[in-house]
Amino acid sequence: xxxxxxxxxxxxxxxxxxxxxxxxxxxxxxxxxxxxxxxxxxxxxxxxxxxxxxxxxxxxxxxxxxxxxxxxxxxxxxxxxxxxxxxxxxxxxxxxxxxxxxxxxxxxxxxxxxxxxxxxxxxxxxxxxxxxxxxxxxxxxxxxxxxxxxxxxxxxxxxxxxxxxxxxxxxxxxxxxxxxxxxxxxxxxxxxxxxxxxxxxxxxxxxxxxxxxxxxxxxxxxxxxxxxxxxxxxxxxxxxxxxxxxxxxxxxxxxxxxxxxxxxxxxxxxxxxxxxxxxxxxxxxxxxxxxxxxxxxxxxxxxxxxxxxxxxxxxxxxxxxxxxxxxxxxxxxxxxxxxxxxxxxxxxxxxxxxxxxxxxxxxxxxxxxxxxxxxxxxxxxxxxxxxxxxxxxxxxxxxxxxxxxxxxxxxxxxxxxxxxxxxxxxxxxxxxxxxxxxxxxxxxxxxxxxxxxxxxxxxxxxxxxxxxxxxxxxxxxxxxxxxxxxxxxxxxxxxxxxxxxxxxxxxxxxxxxxxxxxxxxxxxxxxxxxxxxxxxxxxxxxxxxxxxxxxxxxxxxxxxxxxxxxxxxxxxxxxxxxxxxxxxxxxxxxxxxxxxxxxxxxxxxxxxxxxxxxxxxxxxxxx
Amino acid sequence: xxxxxxxxxxxxxxxxxxxxxxxxxxxxxxxxxxxxxxxxxxxxxxxxxxxxxxxxxxxxxxxxxxxxxxxxxxxxxxxxxxxxxxxxxxxxxxxxxxxxxxxxxxxxxxxxxxxxxxxxxxxxxxxxxxxxxxxxxxxxxxxxxxxxxxxxxxxxxxxxxxxxxxxxxxxxxxxxxxxxxxxxxxxxxxxxxxxxxxxxxxxxxxxxxxxxxxxxxxxxxxxxxxxxxxxxxxxxxxxxxxxxxxxxxxxxxxxxxxxxxxxxxxxxxxx
Numbered sequence: 001x002x003x004x005x006x007x008x009x010x011x012x013x014x015x016x017x018x019x020x021x022x023x024x025x026x027x028x029x030x031x032x033x034x035x036x037x038x039x040x041x042x043x044x045x046x047x048x049x050x051x052x053x054x055x056x057x058x059x060x061x062x063x064x065x066x067x068x069x070x071x072x073x074x075x076x077x078x079x080x081x082x083x084x085x086x087x088x089x090x091x092x093x094x095x096x097x098x099x100x101x102x103x104x105x106x107x108x109x110x111x112x113x114x115x116x117x118x119x120x121x122x123x124x125x126x127x128x129x130x131x132x133x134x135x136x137x138x139x140x141x142x143x144x145x146x147x148x149x150x151x152x153x154x155x156x157x158x159x160x161x162x163x164x165x166x167x168x169x170x171x172x173x174x175x176x177x178x179x180x181x182x183x184x185x186x187x188x189x190x191x192x193x194x195x196x197x198x199x200x201x202x203x204x205x206x207x208x209x210x211x212x213x214x215x216x217x218x219x220x221x222x223x224x225x226x227x228x229x230x231x232x233x234x235x236x237x238x239x240x241x242x243x244x245x246x247x248x249x250x251x252x253x254x255x256x257x258x259x260x261x262x263x264x265x266x267x268x269x270x271x272x273x274x275x276x277x278x279x280x281x282x283x284x285x286x287x288x289x290x291x292x293x294x295x296x297x298x299x300x301x302x303x304x305x306x307x308x309x310x311x312x313x314x315x316x317x318x319x320x321x322x323x324x325x326x327x328x329x330x331x332x333x334x335x336x337x338x339x340x341x342x343x344x345x346x347x348x349x350x351x352x353x354x355x356x357x358x359x360x361x362x363x364x365x366x367x368x369x370x371x372x373x374x375x376x377x378x379x380x381x382x383x384x385x386x387x388x389x390x391x392x393x394x395x396x397x398x399x400x401x402x403x404x405x406x407x408x409x410x411x412x413x414x415x416x417x418x419x420x421x422x423x424x425x426x427x428x429x430x431x432x433x434x435x436x437x438x439x440x441x442x443x444x445x446x447x448x449x450x451x452x453x454x455x456x457x458x459x460x461x462x463x464x465x466x467x468x469x470x471x472x473x474x475x476x477x478x479x480x481x482x483x484x485x486x487x488x489x490x491x492x493x494x495x496x497x498x499x500x501x502x503x504x505x506x507x508x509x510x511x512x513x514x515x516x517x518x519x520x521x522x523x524x525x526x527x528x529x530x531x532x533x534x535x536x537x538x539x540x541x542x543x544x545x546x547x548x549x550x551x552x553x554x555x556x557x558x559x560x561x562x563x564x565x566x567x568x569x570x571x572x573x574x575x576x577x578x579x580x581x582x583x584x585x586x587x588x589x590x591x592x593x594x595x596x597x598x599x600x601x602x603x604x605x606x607x608x609x610x611x612x613x614x615x616x617x618x619x620x621x622x623x
Numbered sequence: 624x625x626x627x628x629x630x631x632x633x634x635x636x637x638x639x640x641x642x643x644x645x646x647x648x649x650x651x652x653x654x655x656x657x658x659x660x661x662x663x664x665x666x667x668x669x670x671x672x673x674x675x676x677x678x679x680x681x682x683x684x685x686x687x688x689x690x691x692x693x694x695x696x697x698x699x700x701x702x703x704x705x706x707x708x709x710x711x712x713x714x715x716x717x718x719x720x721x722x723x724x725x726x727x728x729x730x731x732x733x734x735x736x737x738x739x740x741x742x743x744x745x746x747x748x749x750x751x752x753x754x755x756x757x758x759x760x761x762x763x764x765x766x767x768x769x770x771x772x773x774x775x776x777x778x779x780x781x782x783x784x785x786x787x788x789x790x791x792x793x794x795x796x797x798x799x800x801x802x803x804x805x806x807x808x809x810x811x812x813x814x815x816x817x818x819x820x821x822x823x824x825x826x827x828x829x830x831x832x833x834x835x836x837x838x839x840x841x842x843x844x845x846x847x848x849x850x851x852x853x854x855x856x857x858x859x860x861x862x863x864x865x866x867x868x869x870x871x872x873x874x875x876x877x878x879x880x881x882x883x884x885x886x887x888x889x890x891x892x893x894x
Binding site for chain 1: 854
């Protein structure tokens with residue numbers, strides 16, 4: 001039964017994959033680099049027997065917990081648990097549920113630490129601890145941070161939260177009103193709480209922190225309000241701010257020093273974060289840090305993306321607008337930048353650059369390379385050398401006409417001039433649309449198949465000149481942005497992508513944008529959710545649908561799996577539609593206004609007929 | 624104009640409203656005019672009722688035999704969604720007359736963007752085509768990154784006037800009073816030579832600076848290819864609430880002289 005799929009394994013093509021399992025370094029008994037290496041299973045398949053042996057070895061490294069939203073520092077969202085597999089997943093059923101009592105968009109990943117599950121709700125950002133050792137997993141405690149109601153007014157799209165991170169007995173997460181909190185994982189008591197941003201300046205926080213070497217890394221949201229983006233490191237023990245790296249401005253603010261060695265010439269020079277903008281425009285330049293961070297313990301570098309430039313329109317900010325819509329590699333201890341690469345120099349289309357960074361060791365043209373794989377909003381899957389920032393490949397995973405590929409010599413995106421937007425200009429059929437080919441929704445990677453599993457969008461947009469709008473007593477002209485399904489007529493896709501060859505292995509079409517995270521297991525099962533509320537299990541090698549369950553609301557959360565105190569494998573996901581794509585339901589927008597929620601409503605007008613709001617945790621197990 | 628007179632006007636109107644209500648006796652529940660407004664955005668509105676929109680609300684309420692009840696919400700993106708749409712109020716006091724997110728009444732004023740500069744600087748800019756704008760330090764209001772910005776920002780950019788332009792976000796620092804006013808203060812301080820500012824904001828704050836400032840309507844009124852610098856402003860009600868719109872239209876028509884006088888007191892330039 002395995003053999004037909006085994007044929008398509010990358011190993012047959014001489015591709016050798018090793019997962020960088022940073023998580024292993026966190027765990028007792030897995031402290032050495034060698035152990036970490038062994039934890040990642042080479043996927044070059046030789047026979048079913050060997051493949052079976054690899055699976056058997058994995059659970060020894062797999063502790064069955066889920067300590068950070070991306071599962072590990074490499075951000076693979078791969079679990080070596082295999083009790084639930086392609087043969088038996090069809091009999092998966094709900095084990096228990098938990099209502100969050102919150103009706104906004106639920107984008108977070110639950111965490112599992114020992115016998116406790118932790119979930120963060122959308123604003124007002126409660127933290128629930130659920131006791132997995134008791135039947136039905138009753139709540140042990142809830143931590144309710146003091147939050148300012150006015151924060152809802154500065155959240156651009158919905159008042160979402162993307163989750164918490166566990167380290168050293170504490171749960172860390174961000175509140176919408178810019179506080180990073182540390183909560184005692186056992187008692188629910190607040191350990192510290194630090195205000196890191198200001199809603200009065202348009203800042204908010206929605207991202208999940210990453211804890212690296214005793215530092216809690218957090219970033220801000222609010223690019224559309226003229227916020228200046230930053231990544232901040234807080235001391236995990238005290239909550240004191242250790243360093244802050246801005247995404248715009250002079251080198252000393254961006255933490256660019258002698259260690260900075262970007263691969264491309266266009267990123268070299270003094271204070272480019274000032275000189276690549278019109279006079280002073282960097283001060284409100286955007287580049288917010290609201291997405292994902294990865295960490296490579298061996299190179300000792302963190303990786304994260306920066307949001308699009310703001311609040312000027314493209315024609316008002318000539319220049320590359322450094323360091324927006326790009327990616328930084330930094331030293332986690334000092335914050336000093338090592339390299340930078342810009343996905344979208346002088347961004348024209350609201351393409352934030354904040355998506356997940358999956359760290360893999362990949363054989364490319366016969367050479368082992370330490371790479372960073374990034375499915376980017378502009379429609380390309382980038383493979384970067386993560387030591388240097390060199391672009392090794394950039395292949396489109398959807399229909400793209402806003403650009404014509406990446407010049408691998410200069411690293412520069414080739415913009416399609418006919419799709420450049422401007423005031424009073426009518427530009428039809430820009431693909432991908434502003435939320436990108438893929439927004440924040442994180443993908444998963446299986447070392448067993450060598451494939452990256454990407455939930456994403458299939459949307460294009462028309463940019464139709466102007467309409468009158470009004471903010472703070474100041475009339476202005478806004479673009480009439482209308483989004484609609486891309487080629488094929490469906491709005492979402494779930495794609496299995498081979499990063500070694502730069503090609504899709506299989507695709508599943510979804511009616512709505514696939515706005516949930518992805519999860520893949522050693523049972524070769526891939527999980528994701530749809531905005532109608534279906535939670536699906538598909539075959540990692542073929543994409544064949546193996547099981548599905550209709551939850552109460554659309555799913556935009558991040559599925560996880562864990563081994564319960566009873567030794568059984570469970571799969572958990574938050575249901576609760578919302579986010580930018582789901583704002584039409586969670587925010588009760590008027591479907592007659594095509595440009596509400598920044599034009600997304602036009603593409604989503606029928607969503608209310610398919611789902612209603614409501615936050616609920618679903619946990620599944622085999623009978 | 625002193626800053627006291629609008630307050631006094633509001634007070635008088637309030638008293639008038641109360642007197643009217645008292646005249647109607649205590650029978651029956653008092654009608655409420657539920658208004659959503661920004662608590663910190665003069666000259667339009669603030670929580671102390673000092674804005675011309677606050678005063679306008681009282682005029683409307685008096686005509687309706689109602690009392691005003693405010694829901695305060697910062698007027699930013701999502702304002703209509705979180706106020707009118709959420710049902711916390713029935714009326715907002717200023718929207719462009721071509722606004723799609725709400726049902727606008729008939730316009731109650733039309734204003735224009737204006738050039739603001741210090742009288743002691745020997746500047747006389749009246750048009751976006753004035754070559755002086757290429758060398759002066761120019762301030763302009765800016766909004767957001769989603770293809771949307773203020774018409775003067777676009778008008779300058781389309782002429783290639785970019786490098787000498789400083790943006791002042793209308794959001795500003797909300798912890799300070801009336802965040803959009805910073806751009807007028809910047810002119811007075813000499814931070815920029817000339818700023819392009821929405822009329823009512825300039826009309827109110829320019830006379831309140833320590834130095835004499837000049838405010839001149841921009842031209843052209845409609846920049847090419849089609850970029851209006853002049854906007855009709857209406858009240859906004861929830862879509863579908865035609866009954867309230869009709870009632871408000873009638874009041875705006877009947878009380879027109881009073882409303883015009885109110886706008887004059889606040890120095891709102893009309894176009």
